[in-house]
Amino acid sequence: MGDISRRDFIKAGAGALVLGSAAAACKSGSGVKAGDTEVSEGMPLRTNPNTGDKVSLLGYGCMRWPMKRDEAGNEVIDQEKVNEMVDYAIEHGVNYFDSAPVYLQGQSEAATAKALSRHPRDSYYIATKLSNHRGFEPTYEAGVAMYRRSLAFYDTDHIDYYLLHNVPGMEAFRQRFLDNGLLDFLLKERAEGRIRNLGFSFHGTERGLDEILALHDTYHWDFCQIQMNYVDWNHGNYSARYAYEELVSRGIPVVIMEPLLGGRLSSVPVPVAERFKEREPSRSVASWAFRFVGTMPGVLTALSGMTYMEHLQDNISTFERFKPLNEEELEFLEEMAGLISNYPLVPCTGCQYCMPCPYGIDIPSIFKHYNSSVNSGLIAQSTEQKDFRKLRKAYLTSYDKAVETVRQADHCISCNSCVPRCPQGIRIPRELRRIDNYVESLKQETF
Amino acid sequence: MLKKTRIALAAVFFVGITLLLVGIGQQWWGWMAKLQFLPACLALNVAVIVALVLLTFVCGRIYCSVICPLGVYQDLVLWVRRTLGKFQMKRFARRAAKAKAAGKPVPKLERRLGKTFGYKPEHKALRYGIWGVFVLCLILGIQVLVALIAPYSAYGRIVTSIVNPVGWVVPLIAFLTLACVTYLAWTDGRSWCNNICPVGTTLSFISRFSLFRMAIDESKCISCGKCYKNCKASCIDGEAHKVDCSRCVVCFDCVEQCSEGALKLRFAYGSKPAAKAVPAPAAAPAPAEPVAPSEAKESASEAPDAGKRAFMLGALMAGSAALLHAQEGEKTDGGLAAILPKKAPKREQRLVPPGAESAKHFYKHCTACQLCVANCPNNVLRPSTDPGHLMQPKMDFDRGFCRPECTNCSQVCPAGAILPITKEEKSMIHIGRAVVDYDLCIANTQGVDCGSCASHCPAGAISMVRKVKDDRQSPLIPSVIEDRCIGCGKCEYLCPSRPISAIHVEGLVSHIKE
Structure with missing residues (x-):
């Protein structure tokens, strides 16, 4: 459609x-x-x-x-x-x-x-x-x-x-x-x-x-x-x-x-x-x-x-x-x-149906933090970018504040038990992996 | 002027090293740690050793007054005492004047807070005895005693224990060290430096014969005693008009005090300066000793430790209660599942950071100064509580893993225990090898499709294989391709098995470079 x-x-x-x-x-x-x-x-x-x-x-x-x-x-x-x-x-x-x-x-x-x-x-x-x-x-x-x-x-x-x-x-x-x-x-x-x-x-x-x-x-x-x-x-x-x-x-x-x-x-x-x-x-x-x-x-x-x-x-x-x-x-x-x-937003509405994740991941908070960065135009595109260091720091520090380290995207094991629960049909593990990859690129400064 | 310069320089070093230990500004004052004497010796950093020896040979133990943070800390303690003493005297003088004016008897000052020093002979037996034991421990590798009294290690331990306490053993030792040093400084000035400190004793061998030494011009001396009363090293013999340069830390307090300009740093190998009267340089008595305000700030930051810990305990209890509650939540939406905190596994072979080359090399050089612990952004390094390696750092992956882009510890280590490496080199150094415990792996025990270790491995060292070969129904379990694993610990950190990870890293006896 x-x-x-x-x-x-x-x-x-x-x-x-x-x-x-x-x-x-x-x-x-x-x-x-x-x-x-x-x-x-x-x-x-x-x-x-x-x-x-x-x-x-x-x-x-x-x-x-x-x-x-x-x-x-x-x-x-x-x-x-x-x-x-x-x-x-x-x-x-x-x-x-x-x-x-x-x-x-x-x-x-x-x-x-x-x-x-x-x-x-x-x-x-x-x-x-x-x-x-x-x-x-x-x-x-x-x-x-x-x-x-x-x-x-x-x-x-x-x-x-x-x-x-x-x-x-x-x-x-x-x-x-x-x-x-x-x-x-x-x-x-x-x-x-x-x-x-x-x-x-x-x-x-x-x-x-x-x-x-x-x-x-x-x-x-x-x-x-x-x-x-x-x-x-x-x-x-x-x-x-x-x-x-x-x-x-x-x-x-x-x-x-x-x-x-x-x-x-x-x-x-x-x-x-x-x-x-x-x-x-x-x-x-x-x-x-x-x-x-x-x-x-x-x-x-x-x-x-x-x-x-x-x-x-x-x-x-x-x-x-x-x-x-x-x-x-x-x-x-x-x-x-x-x-x-056209924005790379995760269509999560924060309804919490996926929660609690059996492995403790705070799914809605991770998506909310990511979406808010997208909305504010704070997603880095490349390390060559003029304000890359600023964007990197802003994302990483706010991520740690928004989501406890042990509940962040990297801890997802892709068990997929959340997928059938999501009324928005989001493939949650895949989106978490996408966000984790972004975080890793920021940390390692590889784009 | 000389004293003010000394104080300004000391303040710079003290603040810099303290911030370094807090984990701030490695790129700005990282070099200050490299100037520390014992770490430089252990790192065989010839340039620094030669520079420090030369400095001492030229003008005595300036190192102890400027570069050594523990020395400056003791000056700070004494400054607090002297300032309090001054306030007390002022108040007393006011009260006495008032009483006099009112015709009442002048009250007596019961206890003077200020400190008056006097000459004390050198405690040779104590000083050289401790030095001997220290050197012996260094040679025999009895690291605990070395770390206990080495000044920079002691200071590092104190700062990191205040800012970021881990466990209770190291903070307890740090607290005892702090109490001991503070007490000695309060009651006896630089007594610690001149009796216990092995670096002080080492430098004293040189400063005894240094080119420029503090000396009293007998022709000018009026025997007022101001110099030795204010000498925190108790090294000025007023009667004999001699200064024991093995203990003098060249603080210039006496120079500042002497109204006659009789005290000066003089070239010791030239003609005796008895006759030539040198006009006194601007030796106006400076009553208030200017100490950089940042120094005072540093000591103030030590207080809120207890409150912070109480708060954290409270938060932890609240958190665990909430987690218990969330367990009922399987049938309803929302909430967070309980997460058991991870526990570090028992490792047969110790893990040491990339750049350390081997556990043997690492432990031989490490002075347990905690600088790497303070600068590890991944919560991997923490002080060990094992008796054999007490206070020296160890690696665990329960709160993070050794990230590929980080080489902080190798950059800051002043002792050469962790040699400097680049990001590129790091990716090629194998520090350990992952080992799977199939009894804990959830793919095996719960039949969950996991593979977290394999999908996160930055080296591609883990592949998922069928538990029963060729049986498509049997679960996929991880297996480690040994020579690809670099031992970064990402698999161990992200393993969903709690509290003990089903995959853990064993150290390599010697690190392998590709």
């Missing part, structure tokens, strides 16, 4: 807009008209056609809560900050909170529930998942227990949005939900109202998505969560455009994850950032990414994993004066996506 022309992109984007409106899957709330450049006031709300839920266009992804060390030195969620941010979010109209039993070493649901319990149950929608895809035996009992544990965490009798977590295709679906009878159980729960919307989150290939969507007539998916942003629209390792269009054509509301690629679309290469700033000096780089997904009418909500209050405030200001993108701006974003894809 990579080599689509700009014209096609526009056509596709505009087509999607029309498609979305025509399907009327999600009626836009509070004055947002698809393709319109009218600025809305207050948090835009989208209507779920199945239940009539008014969902805020900005949803809270609970995979990136701030962490701290407790007295015993364990890494735990900083509950105080979570409470503050949840309060602020709800106060500003955010009402969709998406968590999963496996997030943040298993601590996310409890922390999210704790913060939400301080608000009336009808002021927010709970989204959580059946994460029976790693470590767990995919048995009926284990799955039901996980579901019941979520109900208990939130101290509620119903979950608004329940997802089959990370379904890449038919084979995994059959193994994890069909053969063991878990899907039947969940359909029964939906029928009895304890699950208000049943859907799935998707990471995989176009073919995998086709396989699952083919079951729509049988099971009726109430919603689907996909990765979508202006880079993955045409330039990702799967086509977000294809996924979006397929869902909208079936009238399935789309929940967006990684609208910002784990922050990668807020810290873009400096020359690209400058292009954004030339157009909108006072708007953040991240705001463009949110406006892109928000412009798509089939989108029910766009999840953002906001770690800091500053992220939350910036995103809320983007949505509170939401300005959909026009065709010219969509064209501009496509150009930027092409530019970003």
